[in-house]
Amino acid sequence: MANLRFNVVERAFKKRPLPVEVPEMRPAEYYGKLVFNREKMYKYLSLEVYEKLVDVIDNGTRLDRSIADAVAQGMKQWALDNGATHYTHWFQPLTEGTAEKHDAFVVHDGKGGMMEDFSGKLLVQQEPDASSFPNGGIRNTFEARGYSAWDPTSPVFIIDDTLCIPTIFISYTGEALDYKAPLLKSLRAINKAATEVCQYFDPNVKQVHANLGWEQEYFLVDEDLFFARPDLVLTGRTLMGHDSAKNQQMDDHYFGTIPERVQAYMKDLEIEALQLGIPVKTRHNEVAPGQFELAPIFEECNLAVDHNMLLMSLMKKIAHKHSFRVLLHEKPFNGINGSGKHNNWSLTTDTGVLLHRNGKTPEDNLRFVVFIVETLMAVYKHNGLLKASVMSATNDHRLGANEAPPAIISSFLGTQLTELLDHIELADKEELFTFEGKQGMKLDIPEIPELLIDNTDRNRTSPFAFTGNRFEFRAVGSEANCASAMIVLNTAVAEALIHFKKRVDTLIAKGENKTSAIIDIIREDIKTCKPIRFDGNGYSEEWKQEAYKRGLDCEPSCPICFDRYLDKESVKMFELTNVMTKNELLARNEVKWETYTKRIQIEARVIGDIAMNHIIPVATEYQTLLAKNVKSMMDIFGGEEGKKLTESNISIIKDIANRIKTIEIDVEELVNTRKIANKIESQRKKAIAYHDTIAPKMEEIRYQIDKLELIVSNELWTLPKYRELLFIR
Ligand code: ADP
Numbered sequence: 196m197a198n199l200r201f202n203v204v205e206r207a208f209k210k211r212p213l214p215v216e217v218p219e220m221r222p223a224e225y226y227g228k229l230v231f232n233r234e235k236m237y238k239y240l241s242l243e244v245y246e247k248l249v250d251v252i253d254n255g256t257r258l259d260r261s262i263a264d265a266v267a268q269g270m271k272q273w274a275l276d277n278g279a280t281h282y283t284h285w286f287q288p289l290t291e292g293t294a295e296k297h298d299a300f301v302v303h304d305g306k307g308g309m310m311e312d313f314s315g316k317l318l319v320q321q322e323p324d325a326s327s328f329p330n331g332g333i334r335n336t337f338e339a340r341g342y343s344a345w346d347p348t349s350p351v352f353i354i355d356d357t358l359c360i361p362t363i364f365i366s367y368t369g370e371a372l373d374y375k376a377p378l379l380k381s382l383r384a385i386n387k388a389a390t391e392v393c394q395y396f397d398p399n400v401k402q403v404h405a406n407l408g409w410e411q412e413y414f415l416v417d418e419d420l421f422f423a424r425p426d427l428v429l430t431g432r433t434l435m436g437h438d439s440a441k442n443q444q445m446d447d448h449y450f451g452t453i454p455e456r457v458q459a460y461m462k463d464l465e466i467e468a469l470q471l472g473i474p475v476k477t478r479h480n481e482v483a484p485g486q487f488e489l490a491p492i493f494e495e496c497n498l499a500v501d502h503n504m505l506l507m508s509l510m511k512k513i514a515h516k517h518s519f520r521v522l523l524h525e526k527p528f529n530g531i532n533g534s535g536k537h538n539n540w541s542l543t544t545d546t547g548v549l550l551h552r553n554g555k556t557p558e559d560n561l562r563f564v565v566f567i568v569e570t571l572m573a574v575y576k577h578n579g580l581l582k583a584s585v586m587s588a589t590n591d592h593r594l595g596a597n598e599a600p601p602a603i604i605s606s607f608l609g610t611q612l613t614e615l616l617d618h619i620e621l622a623d624k625e626e627l628f629t630f631e632g633k634q635g636m637k638l639d640i641p642e643i644p645e646l647l648i649d650n651t652d653r654n655r656t657s658p659f660a661f662t663g664n665r666f667e668f669r670a671v672g673s674e675a676n677c678a679s680a681m682i683v684l685n686t687a688v689a690e691a692l693i694h695f696k697k698r699v700d701t702l703i704a705k706g707e708n709k710t711s712a713i714i715d716i717i718r719e720d721i722k723t724c725k726p727i728r729f730d731g732n733g734y735s736e737e738w739k740q741e742a743y744k745r746g747l748d749c750e751p752s753c754p755i756c757f758d759r760y761l762d763k764e765s766v767k768m769f770e771l772t773n774v775m776t777k778n779e780l781l782a783r784n785e786v787k788w789e790t791y792t793k794r795i796q797i798e799a800r801v802i803g804d805i806a807m808n809h810i811i812p813v814a815t816e817y818q819t820l821l822a823k824n825v826k827s828m829m830d831i832f833g834g835e836e837g838k839k840l841t842e843s844n845i846s847i848i849k850d851i852a853n854r855i856k857t858i859e860i861d862v863e864e865l866v867n868t869r870k871i872a873n874k875i876e877s878q879r880k881k882a883i884a885y886h887d888t889i890a891p892k893m894e895e896i897r898y899q900i901d902k903l904e905l906i907v908s909n910e911l912w913t914l915p916k917y918r919e920l921l922f923i924r
């Protein structure tokens with residue numbers, strides 16, 4: 196069996212970069228080639244249908260069923276012209292991935308033959324066999340069916356021979372069974388709330404949309420090595436493995452040259468991504484060996500989420516082509532950095548104003564401050580919920596594990612912005628704002644130099660950092676659907692803006708000047724949300740204590756964090772903004788707890804199997820070898836000398852025996868603990884039991900295995916080691 200390890204290592208060593216076919220055209224020319232974008236809509240649809248469709252996309256007007264057939268015809272023609280034979284509704288169930296069911300365009304032609312057809316009805320709505328997707332019991336209750344419905348705001352695209360149609364996925368009773376439906380509702384909520392606030396400053400603003408620029412981190416592992424690690428294959432992470440003697444201590448990977456095979460993979464990935472309209476821009480090595488990052492130019496939030504989901508599946512496909520496996524798991528390897536997916540988020544008006552960027556005039560800066568402060572209000576009020584939105588069994592290894600962002604949400608603003616907020620909070624109201632008769636008002640909101648704000652001290656430990664013209668939510672996991680975090684963030688900020696406006700309007704109704712009223716409320720809010728501001732080291736022990744004193748959510752247990760979704764304040768927020776009902780929240784939490792349990796359950800089974808079937812046999816084999824050696828040494832030397840010469844081997848034999856014994860006991864305990872947990876009816880309590888009793892037991896087993904890896908002869912060890920997984924590429 197150890198042969199397998201040496202074979203795969205040898206094979207991996209010999210691999211050379213795959214030549215990448217670079218299109219003859221420039222990237223700008225093949226960008227969006229496989230997307231039914233406006234240019235193609237214009238070409239394939241009549242002018243009337245085109246205009247109606249664009250109105251649906253831009254202004255959210257209802258899709259007129261009468262144009263659906265015409266749109267479907269145009270789409271079908273474009274798809275056939277590009278070699279597609281099938282179509283699918285493409286949606287995002289609560290399983291983090293995407294789902295699709297492919298159908299051919301063919302129908303009976305009524306004359307015994309076939310013809311290619313695609314109707315508006317098929318474009319707009321379908322009924323995937325939904326019972327196999329997690330639904331938290333929603334569909335079990337009454338109507339057992341769910342359906343997918345077209346989201347015209349995200350363009351259809353072609354993958355291989357299939358036309359993919361982005362859709363929402365909901366139950367027949369209207370509850371969301373996916374991420375996209377509530378995401379779209381949250382975007383509607385923030386659009387409405389932010390537009391109304393913007394109109395204080397500019398009545399021409401008719402719409403506000405959220406932007407998202409994600410930075411996707413990932414690991415690449417040689418595919419042959421990957422298949423020799425059952426834990427990677429089945430759980431996406433290594434459940435054991437001793438630190439490589441060299442890992443990231445030298446900090447030499449980050450800006451080092453990208454390895455050739457990886458470079459070829461990235462090139463290939465970028466070409467395909469660009470053809471699918473994903474505006475990929477940045478690629479580089481990350482901190483850990485074997486870790487990389489890819490980031491696009493930011494886009495409208497819904498589209499950006501779709502593009503990230505699409506990219507993650509592309510990454511897997513193309514990695515395979517280059518004989519790699521991509522690991523999207525947040526913590527594939529102990530002892531080195533994990534992977535996140537920073538979500539850069541901001542708001543833009545339809546008049547082209549980036550609301551999270553400081554302006555040139557005092558009025559613009561007041562608007563800027565309003566959006567900064569109300570974002571902080573949202574993050575402050577719902578910090579526990581925001582954390583819950585990024586928590587998962589896999590991201591659990593990263594949050595609070597003394598790396599990446601800590602398990603406490605706080606916001607870094609940098610000195611420039613902090614000074615500005617302090618000034619507004621502490622200055623005399625008269626100083627800030629005077630209403631000078633005929634000359635109008637005088638507003639003292641100092642300008643921040645653009646350059647300064649962009650280059651201020653960046654704090655890498657902050658989970659929610661202001662980075663010049665946006666906030667960067669860094670706690671999102673690399674494997675996650677960004678929508679989960681974006682739903683909560685958009686909704687929370689929408690709620691904060693609604694409350695802000697209500698209070699300002701009340702003052703105005705009492706006769707106060709508008710700007711003066713805005714300043715009053717903003718000063719109040721700067722004080723209120725102060726506890727969320729923290730510019731220090733987010734990993735430090737002092738911060739944990741300080742955060743606790745400030746009343747921030749410090750709960751580290753993932754299944755308990757999910758409770759935040761059902762807090763009174765959270766339900767109120769989701770209902771006020773029409774994003775989710777209490778029923779949906781309840782059902783979705785069931786799915787979260789169940790998913791948590793399943794992930795740990797699978798890991799526990801795998802580690803048990805590997806411990807008994809791989810590790811113990813190998814350790815025993817080595818122990819036998821040593822015993823034989825001792826015996827023959829004693830035969831040769833005998834007596835005191837023999838004893839002395841075999842001393843160290845005997846101690847290793849004992850060490851191995853003790854560790855094997857401990858592992859056997861632990862594995863048995865692991866099985867028993869699981870049996871107890873599995874009997875628990877409540878999904879919540881079961882998840883908590885898995886978190887509290889099973890996950891720690893796995894760590895104990897791992898500890899023993901990693902020690903054995905150091906002792907047992909390298910020749911015999913069957914599982915590819917960290918140094919092989921991380922450095923061969
Ligand atoms: P860094 O690694 O320094 O954080 P990158 O340039 O790698 O920055 O990635 C930043 C991401 O943020 C990119 O996707 C970029 O397009 C996006 N971004 C830049 N400005 C904004 C903004 N105003 N709103 C949202 N995203 C933004």
Ligand code: MG
Pocket residue numbers: 410537667
């Ligand atoms: Mg970043």
